[in-house]
Amino acid sequence: MISNRLKSLISNSTTIRAMFEEGKRLSKIHGEENVFDFSIGNPNVEPPENIKEVIIDILNEESPNFVHGYMHNSGYEDVRDTISTFLNKKYDLSLTGKNLVMTCGAAGGLNIIFESILNPGDEIITFSPYFGEYKNYVETFHGILTTVPTNTENFEPDLEALANAITSKTKAILINTPNNPTGAIYSKEVLRGLTHVLNVKEKELNTSIYLISDEPYREIVYDDVEVPCILKYYNNSFIAYSYSKSLSLPGERIGYVVTNSLMNDFDEMMAALNISNRVLGFVNAPSLFQRVIAKTIGSEVDVNIYKKNRDLLYNHLVSLGFTCFKPQGAFYLFPKSPIEDDKKFCEDAKQFNLLLVPGSTFGCPGHVRLAYCTSYEKIEKSLQAFDKLAALYNLK
């Protein structure tokens, strides 16, 4: 009596579940400290210290029915105004609170965008490798996710392939920068090239093609690389943002959708996002944490902790002979598997208590993903295991 869709999702989700169970099994045998789980993107860096103080201040200063009560489905007006002012200063924009809907993280944001734009059979295009959940989000609204490859040297999108993939059914292009699972960041040049294709295709097909950027990693960036703001490059654009990583608050489900005022049907689109937020059952983004965001605007976790992890693990893997793009952001490495069969490689890694995710999960076989949002000491301890794994494949 389960719906057909959920039945198939249950059978598909067993791979990840199996890995989770495998981690527990290995921990029981070898001790948790000897199992190196690089499979989960759960931030290990602590939230900024002011988060706790700010929560207590809000509880002391504001009325509980205001702090914990309903507000406009798009969120508190003053919170949206504060965020828009911050974004205007940071990216030289002219947003107001009316450009924002507060959401249950970026996942909630993407869902309300898709509900607002998708008719059954419409297409969303994304670039592989991509976060596997995108397919599920799009299919909830009976849309179809199609993929276009990237160049696996630097993970920049193949724009010719994009131009060929766009049809009259294409409603939006979904990008994710900084990227999960590669850590690549789309430069200004990449965005200019991408939006040029979209402008040409909009004219050719006489339609609107939206550009949606999923940006939960926008603040997790290394070596002073810039993350350009897509609102400056394309009118029909949305950003789905989350504070899950920038403030290490993933469980609190707080983020926003921000749109370009020059978007087609702007007022109607903001109304659609507002209603989608209500009808999908979010009703509003969690109220206390909306207020926390406004009071800690501009705060960020210590990204240097992730950078040290990246450098340690990246340098070691490269020294062992692995081929790997050096991530500019997020907290993942996406090296090539030494054999074509990435699932077999992940199986082999388990012998050394290493838990990795096959690239095929991200629509990019022949690679594996390592989440390095774990402790530096754990990574140090894991290096020997990687030595043994490399030896198994006679790397170098």
Add this chain to the structure above:
Amino acid sequence: MISNRLKSLISNSTTIRAMFEEGKRLSKIHGEENVFDFSIGNPNVEPPENIKEVIIDILNEESPNFVHGYMHNSGYEDVRDTISTFLNKKYDLSLTGKNLVMTCGAAGGLNIIFESILNPGDEIITFSPYFGEYKNYVETFHGILTTVPTNTENFEPDLEALANAITSKTKAILINTPNNPTGAIYSKEVLRGLTHVLNVKEKELNTSIYLISDEPYREIVYDDVEVPCILKYYNNSFIAYSYSKSLSLPGERIGYVVTNSLMNDFDEMMAALNISNRVLGFVNAPSLFQRVIAKTIGSEVDVNIYKKNRDLLYNHLVSLGFTCFKPQGAFYLFPKSPIEDDKKFCEDAKQFNLLLVPGSTFGCPGHVRLAYCTSYEKIEKSLQAFDKLAALYNLK
């Protein structure tokens, strides 16, 4: 470029939006204190005092990455265990944490239930009057909401009409007790009659028919009336619960779905609910408030405040000659409109700065809804306006 579905939702939502704007307009002319807005179900009673202390305790005692981090998509195991133990004691059940999924309120809970059971074209039956959002929730998953009337004397369901409405496409019956908008509570006898019909129909049609109870008002009950627990009356049953009203935390989006262990395909259904929670973008119910719920288990707002409001407004309306069912729970009155056209009656009420919601919004024309979750003083002040409204219709 907005999806067809959202386009129609935008045009439908203008009635409520218009009322909101009307309230603001009237407030500007007459002053906010002279406008009597009975349209919105936003709890005015304060959360229990221990909520604030418990939040601060949690922040002081537990690691921030634990309190604000990801956990199982169904919620923290210890939180679910604590709630199941509480429910076992209160209702003499034998649940475990495995029977629960923590959700973004009851709205989030209903959405994951519908995603888990509905194939396109499947039917959900509810009893009118009903909360208008149900139709939107069901239609997200391409289901069809059909309605069966209640007896407008006591708002008990018409079981003969129910039996006639059930088809092979019927996936579930959705009830809401205590009820919005009537305040009626389904007694044991009503539940026995209702589940008898479902048992007979399950056999006749050789299918599973679920019973879903939406219970955000379960603790808002007067005169010691009991709210029987449907899990004791029917195997294929779900409850969607919310702490929005029992703890006055509507903005925090915290609740749960609890199921009967004897349900068909129990394990698969719990997996489906878990995945739906993830895929719809909730990911998990807000983490800090999950922990708050466990630490304040059994706490409730002071229901006596709502009871005093009910008595004042109910007694006055009846004394004026209005016909009204005396609510046993929730915080709404649902009197008969003195004229058939409930929208015209609500328009007339605006002359006296009274904002009421037409019963047709709830699929029950000829009635109006008044939300009395407002201050006692405000209700006292509004009585004169009701006197004038009654005089307009020569009541009594």
